[in-house]
Amino acid sequence: MENLNITETKSTPKVELNSITNKHYFIGESYPENTKDFYAPIMIWLKEYLSELPSDIEAEFNFEIIYFNSSSSKALMDIFYLIDDYVADEEKSLSINWLYIEENEAAEEYGEEFAEDMECVPFNLVIKEEDE
Amino acid sequence: MKKSNKIAILSEHQEEIVEIAEIIKSITSHSYQIYDFNRVDECIEFCKNRRVDLLLAHTSSLDIILQQRESLPDKNLEFILFSSSSKEVESGQNIFNIGALDLFRYPFNRDEIEFKLNRYINEYKNMVKDYNRTQKQLDRVTRISDRQQSELKDLNNELDRYKHHLEDKVEEGLLEIKALNREIEDTQKEVIFTMGAIGESRSKETGNHVKRVAEYSYLLAVKYGLSEKEAEMLKQASPMHDIGKVAIPDRILNKPARFTEDEFILMQRHTEFGFEMLKHSTRELLKTASIVAYEHHEKWNGRGYPRGLKGDEIHIYGRITAIADVFDALGSDRVYKKGWEDERIFTLFREERGEHFDPKLVDLFFENLEDILAIRDRFVDDGTE
Numbered sequence: 316m317e318n319l320n321i322t323e324t325k326s327t328p329k330v331e332l333n334s335i336t337n338k339h340y341f342i343g344e345s346y347p348e349n350t351k352d353f354y355a356p357i358m359i360w361l362k363e364y365l366s367e368l369p370s371d372i373e374a375e376f377n378f379e380i381i382y383f384n385s386s387s388s389k390a391l392m393d394i395f396y397l398i399d400d401y402v403a404d405e406e407k408s409l410s411i412n413w414l415y416i417e418e419n420e421a422a423e424e425y426g427e428e429f430a431e432d433m434e435c436v437p438f439n440l441v442i443k444e445e446d447e
Numbered sequence: 448m449k450k451s452n453k454i455a456i457l458s459e460h461q462e463e464i465v466e467i468a469e470i471i472k473s474i475t476s477h478s479y480q481i482y483d484f485n486r487v488d489e490c491i492e493f494c495k496n497r498r499v500d501l502l503l504a505h506t507s508s509l510d511i512i513l514q515q516r517e518s519l520p521d522k523n524l525e526f527i528l529f530s531s532s533s534k535e536v537e538s539g540q541n542i543f544n545i546g547a548l549d550l551f552r553y554p555f556n557r558d559e560i561e562f563k564l565n566r567y568i569n570e571y572k573n574m575v576k577d578y579n580r581t582q583k584q585l586d587r588v589t590r591i592s593d594r595q596q597s598e599l600k601d602l603n604n605e606l607d608r609y610k611h612h613l614e615d616k617v618e619e620g621l622l623e624i625k626a627l628n629r630e631i632e633d634t635q636k637e638v639i640f641t642m643g644a645i646g647e648s649r650s651k652e653t654g655n656h657v658k659r660v661a662e663y664s665y666l667l668a669v670k671y672g673l674s675e676k677e678a679e680m681l682k683q684a685s686p687m688h689d690i691g692k693v694a695i696p697d698r699i700l701n702k703p704a705r706f707t708e709d710e711f712i713l714m715q716r717h718t719e720f721g722f723e724m725l726k727h728s729t730r731e732l733l734k735t736a737s738i739v740a741y742e743h744h745e746k747w748n749g750r751g752y753p754r755g756l757k758g759d760e761i762h763i764y765g766r767i768t769a770i771a772d773v774f775d776a777l778g779s780d781r782v783y784k785k786g787w788e789d790e791r792i793f794t795l796f797r798e799e800r801g802e803h804f805d806p807k808l809v810d811l812f813f814e815n816l817e818d819i820l821a822i823r824d825r826f827v828d829d830g831t832e
């Protein structure tokens with residue numbers, strides 16, 4: 316299936332969903348004017364991708380969201396639950412990485428909260444080295 | 448591999464349990480694991496310790512189930528009632544109000560039980576899962592939103608503090624600028640006044656002469672209809688009208704005897720010297736001063752110097768300063784002459800209306816004579832010099 320790439324804007328993150336490398340990225344800030352419009356095509360892509368993905372292929376979802384609004388947090392949880400369900404029901408080899416810079420305490424706490432809700436998928440909190 | 452669904456069955460009558468269990472075991476589309484209990488307390492105890500997806504209970508246990516459900520880990524544990532005879536429960540309606548999913552009546556219908564169990568287990572479990580998740584989401588979103596709001600509040604407070612700090616700084620800066628401006632203005636006035644005084648002192652005028660000329664010029668300018676800004680400009684510039692005299696040698700300037708023809712021509716050139724000194728400046732004030740220096744000896748009838756300009760060819764600044772300067776010079780005592788009486792001056796002014804002076808300015812002079820004399824009184828020479 317085709318990869319899904321969305322370029323970063325001031326209010327939406329860069330999204331790179333890749334069905335060949337099976338490494339997926341959400342990077343940037345998320346406070347779109349219409350959160351549903353932004354995340355709907357992503358959900359559709361993910362559902363199709365996950366249903367086709369063979370159980371023995373590992374796939375990794377990387378989230379590095381510096382700032383997000385409340386409706387985005389709901390959209391992100393929808394994605395996490397979807398991934399969690401595929402691990403729970405079909406035993407797919409998926410993992411989620413929540414990346415944040417050490418000083419960003421809020422991001423760390425949000426990551427911890429999201430992790431609590433995951434029943435099956437590994438939800439890793441990853442401290443990111445500042446590259447600049 | 449799918450997890451099997453755990454179903455607890457509760458009835459005092461073992462044969463009912465067996466009958467229902469047989470039906471459930473025969474369902475092949477889903478896998479069910481059955482735990483059966485004859486005693487309600489055992490059943491509740493079991494539900495407290497193990498995850499149970501569905502409870503099937505005889506209607507006789509309804510009250511206890513409702514009482515105990517709150518204390519279970521899964522407060523929303525779904526249950527289906529079954530009855531051994533239709534008499535035991537008045538109507539199915541009540542059952543649903545109480546929270547039961549359904550009521551299986553005796554005799555049990557295998558197809559009905561299979562269909563309903565599958566549906567409840569699938570749909571209902573999903574619904575409950577979705578419901579729980581939505582609750583969690585709501586909870587998280589609210590907390591995230593709360594946190595962001597309090598962060599925002601902190602930022603706002605900080606911004607407010609910063610704004611106040613900035614306002615204070617700006618206020619301070621403004622005061623400083625105002626003080627500096629005042630100093631610059633004062634310095635400028637002093638420099639101009641001193642420059643004028645230098646010119647006048649060389650021709651034996653008193654310091655108050657330039658002050659009076661300044662005030663007369665201002666008054667006439669305002670009455671003539673110039674703007675406040677122009678009048679103020681002229682007031683500051685008119686004291687410099689004789690600045691060109693610094694270029695005239697003392698021996699001529701202070702000569703007690705009459706000037707020779709050449710000396711007279713040189714004397715007259717103080718107007719051009721003054722203009723040359725000031726004309727290069729781009730400052731409006733000094734430009735004004737250059738005009739005043741250049742044109743204060745021009746006459747309305749064209750017989751003045753240095754250029755013999757006529758009527759309103761002469762700049763209004765020059766015309767005003769001319770009348771102000773002459774009025775003050777005539778009235779002042781000099782080493783070599785006594786000041787004129789007022790009447791004599793007024794007679795001359797009437798004669799020179801439209802000759803030496805702009806007729807309109809002469810009219811204004813007489814119309815405002817009271818104010819002009821008040822200025823003269825205010826800046827009276829003390830005579831000692």
Ligand SMILES: [Fe+2]
Nearest residue numbers: 688689743744
């Ligand atoms: Fe003069």
Ligand SMILES: [Fe+2]
Nearest residue numbers: 652689772776
């Ligand atoms: Fe003068």
